[in-house]
Amino acid sequence: MDQKRIDATVPARAGAGLKPEHVAEILESAADIGFFEVHAENYMGAGGPPHRQLEAVREKYPLSLHGVGLSIGGENPLDKDHLNRLALLNKRYEPGLFSEHLAWSTHDTTYYNDLLPVPYNQVTLDRVCDHIDEVQETVGRKMLLENPSTYVAFEQSTMGELDFLKEIVRRTGCGLLLDVNNVHVSCTNHARSAETYLAEFPMEEVGEIHLGGHAPDKDDAGRPLLIDAHDREVDDVVWALYESVIRRTGALPTLVEWDNDIPAWPVLLSEAEAAERILAGAAAPDLKRAV
Structure with a gap:
């Protein structure tokens, strides 16, 4: 590893999503924060300003690499070029954590901006497991899989989401x-x-936690509908759920996501500091972690 870089291990602290408009202020202020997470697809090019910024941050902070475009749940084979670029990014920046979504985002040659849900059945389970095996073999490291936000349920589902996730981990x-x-x-x-x-x-299988803001809405019948918007502060209900999780697990690396209507850096930092206060009060976990 480049000797200028600090250790790659992501600490059990709060982190924030790295945004280009914040980099100069982060470096100048030597922000006291546990780590930064980046979307892999923003760094698929060979060089240029994005990589210069990211290398400067990586010298001072651990990274978590989060993929949003691999389409783990898609029916088509994984894109080999995309997967190879992910492997190169992991080698180049040595992130302490690497993750992807349980979702699909491609159809034939079309790439969608949304992370779309999958039915929970044996066919999907086999396909997702095959894809994860391919990812981990190609990248040469363990991957974390993120639970999705969903808005509809599939008639084709034959198992619950938790059983689906547990079986993926087991296999x-x-x-x-x-x-x-x-x-x-x-x-x-x-x-x-x-x-x-x-x-x-x-x-016991959790290696990282995400927190983010959601937008309240209503469906056609007037029932509550929440949108995973990542465009505002973490809601009080989510903070309470998070605190209950941390009481059970002990401190874990925790990312605050804010990807739309991005605020000034001090606003995002204050959200991370709120998570840090909860982490600081956590007891040691009584779990045998797999991550």
């Missing part, structure tokens, strides 16, 4: 990225209990 050896906001969004949209979902979540 592939991957870890999990627990997005607490996604849990709240999905459970609200499907009129289920987020507390019950989290009580049954395999916390």
Whole structure:
């Protein structure tokens, strides 16, 4: 590893998504923050300003590399070029954590900006496991899989989301990225209990937590509908769910996501500091972690 870089290990602290408009202020202020997370697809080019910025940040902070375009749940084979670029990024920046979404975002030659849900059945399970095996073999490291935010349920589903995730972990050896906001969004949209979902979540497999803001709306019948918008502060309900998770697990690397209507750096930093205060009060976990 480049000797100018600090250790790659992501600490059990709060981090923030790295945005180009914040980089100069982050470096000048020597921001006291645990790590930064970047979307892999923003750094698929060979060089230029994005890589110069990221290298400067990587010299001072650990990184988490988060993919949003691999389409793990898609019916087509994984894009080999995309996968090879992910492997090169992992080698180039040595992130402490690497993750992807349980979703699909491609159809034939079309690439969507949305992370679309999958039905939970044996066919999808086999396909997702095959894809994760390919990713981990190509990249040469363990991957974390993020639970999705969902707005509809599939008639084709024959198992619950938690059983689906647990079986993926058992078969592939991957870890999990627990997005607490996604849990709240999905459970609200499907009129289920987020507390019950989290009580049954395999916390011993969690290597990272995500927090983010959501936009409230209503469906055509006037029922509550939440959109995983990443465009505002973390909601009080999500903070409460997160605190209950941390009481159970102990401190874990926690990212605050804010990808739309991006605020000034001090606003995003204050959200990370709120997570840091919760982490600071966490007891040691009584779990045998797989990550």
